[in-house]
Amino acid sequence: MQDLGIQVLFRGTNFLRLWQGLWVSLQIAAISMLFSVILGIFLGMIMTGKNRIVRLLCRIYLETVRIMPQLVLLFLVYFGTAKHFGLDLSSEVSAVIVFTFWGTAEMGDLVRSAFLSIPSHQYESGYALGLQKWQVFFHIMIPQTVRRLLPSSVNLLSRMIKTTSLVVLIGVVEVVKVGKQIIDAARYDVPTSALWVYGTIFFMYFLICFPFSIASSYLEKRLKD
Amino acid sequence: MENHLILETQELSKSYENQKNVLNGINFSIQTGEVVVIVGPSGCGKSTFLRCLNMLEPIDAGVIRLDGKEIHQDFKKAHLIREKVGMVFQSYELFPHRTVLDNIILAPIKVQKRKKEDVTKEAVALLTRVGLFEKKSAYPRQLSGGQKQRVAIVRALIMHPEILLLDEITAALDPEMVREVLQVVLQLAKEGMTMIIVTHEMGFAKAVADRVLFLDQGQVVEEAAPFEFFTYPKSERAKQFLNTFHYEAIEI
Ligand SMILES: Nc1ncnc2c1ncn2[C@@H]1O[C@H](COP(=O)(O)OP(=O)(O)O)[C@@H](O)[C@H]1O
């Protein structure tokens, strides 16, 4: 069974190492997402505010982040800060910074549109019942914003998990990197290992992201008014 | 209890930024237990008038008095006025994330700090009265338009408002649901609820009103008992307005 590439997966702790690699990506995604949600809520609130200049600045930030490939941002932060500011950021920290920078912009935009999609009559009918501004905000606006936000932020999280595979390029030892190491080690005796290893990584990502995708569309259906 | 003046406006005027004189010196008064119906062509300022009365819109000039006390345009205290002046909108505006019961009990608990059990008991009794007891745990999306509007009425009633403002509450409903909602309002009128009602249902207006107010271009053009207004309108504008309804009736 010389060329049955699947055997590399079970050589030593290879399979476990792949999962550990994915775990690194997931941690980066989870931490970035956490920061993005917190900062994004603030950003979203600011974006619904009245000040035009502030709104314009937010818009520019959002468009910039969307236009720039994440990879460029990663290089910019990881190599750029080291070179120009003498900062020695670890590749994991750089990744979290970049993904938070990106996620905050996306999350802010989601919060903004969720907030604006609540018709003005909704809070007026709260006021008409004698509720005060903060009560309307707390009991009517926030719950509805969160519900409108849930599907799209779950979706953002799964996009973020997928995009974290880029961090291999600034030297984070995550699942793709581990996969490469395994393939390299088996270069001579299992020439077809690349297909098996990358295929496995594909399924691992699928296994993680698919539930999010299901959850997102379930929530979307479930929470429609 | 003796009927007395509860709400009045003097020379009430209001403009929007891009729309001048939406309300143009309105003098109006209503007694407790009285039902006043406001009719008039679309865009004449009916909604704006009601919205000014419970401070959803600031006014530019004139005075509004509730229980003899002037309502100052101090929006930090608007909730104190709105507690006494209930309002139901055309589009129901139930809170979609709360069940029927939770829609109804939110304000009495949060605003009036009443006990949850008491409020729930009253809510159930009111729901039973409007024929919606079995819907108490449903979400708004599971109700028909007519059912939603009846819930909205209950939600306003449970605050025990001194006066209730109804802004075209059947305008968004399918014809077969209009009746069930108007029935509830007729019942309220019979029980002595003070109401200002904006409606395009002329038959209903005739039946429910103690007095009809015809509004046009932000002014009270005519004010009369319903029979008088619908049978012998005095002004040209009112005649024209009522004629449009005759044509509609013939076309149907
Ligand atoms: N928020 C607003 N901003 C600007 N103009 C408004 C606003 N609300 C109503 N208007 C204008 O004021 C006039 C009266 O409106 P409204 O009170 O809604 O009339 P009605 O309820 O009698 O149909 C209309 O010309 C309308 O376009």
Ligand SMILES: [Mg+2]
């Ligand atoms: Mg109107």
